[in-house]
Amino acid sequence: MKASTMCEYSKEEFFTGLQALGIDSLEKFIQRISFMRSELKDEQKFREIYNFAFGWAKEKKSLALDTAIGMWQLLFAEMQWPLVDHWCQFLQARHNKAISQDTWSQLLVLARTMDLALSNYDAEGAWPCLIDEFVEYLNENGIIQNGPIDIEDVNSLSSQKWGLHLNTQ
Numbered sequence: 001m002k003a004s005t006m007c008e009y010s011k012e013e014f015f016t017g018l019q020a021l022g023i024d025s026l027e028k029f030i031q032r033i034s035f036m037r038s039e040l041k042d043e044q045k046f047r048e049i050y051n052f053a054f055g056w057a058k059e060k061k062s063l064a065l066d067t068a069i070g071m072w073q074l075l076f077a078e079m080q081w082p083l084v085d086h087w088c089q090f091l092q093a094r095h096n097k098a099i100s101q102d103t104w105s106q107l108l109v110l111a112r113t114m115d116l117a118l119s120n121y122d123a124e125g126a127w128p129c130l131i132d133e134f135v136e137y138l139n140e141n142g143i144i145q146n147g148p149i150d151i152e153d154v155n156s157l158s159s160q161k162w163g164l165h166l167n168t169q
Contacts, residue, residue, distance in 0.1 A: 040079070047108065050075055054104045062098035065091060072107070081111040083138075090137045095130065103128045118144055 009017070023029050039045045053075065057067050069088045076084040087107070091099075106128050114121050121135055138144045 040075075043112070046075075046079060050108050051105065054101055058101070059098070062100050063104060064098055065096060068099040068104065076111065079111065082116065083111070083143075086138060086143055087134060090134050094133065094137065100128070103130050106131055 018024070018029070021032055023032055040049065053071055054063060057063055057071060063071075069091060072084055072088060110121075110127070110131055118135060118138070123132055123135065135144075
């Protein structure tokens, strides 16, 4: 939409964006939104949008914490990563700093490649310190314990937010 201010659109910007997308009716608008949401289910497209989001919203080299949290909640709601709320709570409780591009990028790797128990997480791997601290936080708070995740905790949180229930069998 090429808005001059993030998340704010003038009438002219909005209509110019609709025209660029070939939208000239409410029906086409609804169809386009549905199509765009479905694209987020494609892993490659999701990764492209996720990486674009950082560059689009960053200030100088990093992303303000409140902006990053809002974007993670929005993006990971589509991906249905059950630990997103724990991640955001952890950041609010312990971080209070801007988010680097490395942390932004590696969180997607964590969400995409780690099982829910984080049993395949390697603390000696090349993770940003903030992600290592998050895994420690999960252990300290009994969310994961020596590997197994508390599925009931995640299910409770996930069903409240997304209507998602993890199968424990």
